[in-house]
Amino acid sequence: MENDICLGCLATNKTLKNNYCLKCIKELFNGIVPNPLNFDRVEFTKKRAELSPRMSISGVQDKISLTFEKKDLVPTAINGKYILKPISSGDGHIQNEKDVVANEHLSMLISKNIFNIPTASCGLIQFSDGELAYITKRFDYDDISGLKYDQEDFAGIIGVTPSSHGENYKYDACSYLDCVRIIKKYVASSVVSVEDFFKRIILNYLICNGDAHLKNFSLFSKVNSNEYFLTPNYDLLNTRFHVNEKYGDMALELLDGYTATYEKYGYYTYDDFKTFAKYIDLPDVRFNKIMKFIEESYPKVEELIDKSFLSESAKKFYKSSYQERMKRIKF
Ligand SMILES: [Zn+2]
Known part of the structure; x- marks a missing residue:
């Protein structure tokens, strides 16, 4: 074929x-x-x-x-x-x-x-x-030397296990805000990585990935280096299309508590991401740029959905769920 x-x-x-x-x-x-x-x-x-x-x-x-x-x-x-x-x-x-x-x-x-x-x-x-x-x-091997990188997921870094935090430890142990605290603690070029992480979280929200838990984020260090970086993004999926039960909007809580807007609507909106950006020290100008990018890049997202190998009903679902999330985070 x-x-x-x-x-x-x-x-x-x-x-x-x-x-x-x-x-x-x-x-x-x-x-x-x-x-x-x-x-x-x-x-x-x-x-x-x-x-x-x-x-x-x-x-x-x-x-x-x-x-x-x-x-x-x-x-x-x-x-x-x-x-x-x-x-x-x-x-x-x-x-x-x-x-x-x-x-x-x-x-x-x-x-x-x-x-x-x-x-x-x-x-x-x-x-x-x-x-x-x-x-x-696999991204934990060096393409040229074939040597394996030193890699650990966030659950391992924080040291949470089923015995310390129960069966749902990957979801319950901490918030995305805590993940940023880990990045700031261990990653040398943390300003870049924090913005990268912010984009990952907002992307997961848009594509309705309810499974971006602690084991789906990792840090690694290249061979002969003790400087840590965020690994490439992996395990991304619109989980809403496949899972019946009412999942939360995201795998982890975004913040330590809830904003007034979240209390009112029961889901994350512009205010929550704005507050998240503030707490992680993402400059306003960068935050605004990302939010504008989301709006402007949608036609490209739709084009890619259309080209994908999804069934027609899955394409329809992917588009409508993405648009619904975009509407939620619109200023
Ligand atoms: Zn190609």
């Missing part, structure tokens, strides 16, 4: 090799033009079961590590440089599960190519039968 759309960046006007543009081949696959996977989703499930006792990737979603063998990406138990996530095999746990893969891909591209937030390289890749899966390159 030959598409005229790049499965990495969704560009439609570029020369493609095996479904990827040159930029994506370079960025996502380190210059190797990958073959479609030589296994399908049924075989994936089998391989995952074989490999999982030794897998180091945590989380509940079905995924396996892949590594290049010549031009083939093959499952591996050790030193995998890629993570593959197919649509889930359908145990009725989530709704609209066939859209999960395209949803994550789209959400990551909005972060990377529209919001210009450092974001893990990712794309779609075909199984042997043509079905698409989500693939992302």
